[in-house]
Amino acid sequence: MTNAKTARIAELNDMLRTTFLTGKVLLTEGIRDLPDTLQSSVIEAVQTFQAFTPDNDPHGEHDFGALTVEGHKVFWKIDYYAPDMLHGSDDPADPKQTRRVLTIMLAEEY
Template sequence: MTDIDKIAKANDLLRQTFLTGKVVMTAGVHSLPDDTREEIITKVRGFGAFTEDNDPYGEHDFGAFDQDGVGKVFWKIDYYDPTLTKGSEDPADPKQTRRVLTILLAEEY
């Protein structure tokens, strides 16, 4: 398994289960009605529309979709060291990496 495969697999696990990392939502997402927020979470977990345009490195670390009544929603996975104070030196190594999944409205970007 290549490092890219390891990274994509770890990112998919976090995105699909919300386990193995930290998940945060911006104030805009958090302020949405509960049912809308739940629809967004479901779409993030089920996201599979990876293409060369939105996933050029094959890491499955970003996605975007339209949400009725809200507009464009983004999600992004970033790689930090275990203390969350700087970037990970090796995102393929789970011992050196803490993943953070952020869900945000495009207008907040």
């Protein structure tokens, strides 16, 4: 994959993660079971996450993160689907060909 394509994927992923406006956002049962104030803290932590390194983002796509919020280990990940939502996207850099899904979960649910 080209560097320009990777940068575009990261940009699109960051847009979804920071705004929740350009795809679907799913909260797992474990996250939904947390108190509302803690859920809000988790969401804010995901939206403001910037700790990308070669170790946790080896492909440079900004498609996964791990963090701890008030003692809870939280993972978030972004998956790429074709517009029919039945298959993987052929080109995650093209928003016309891709539907993004951000899932936020407790690490123990992974």
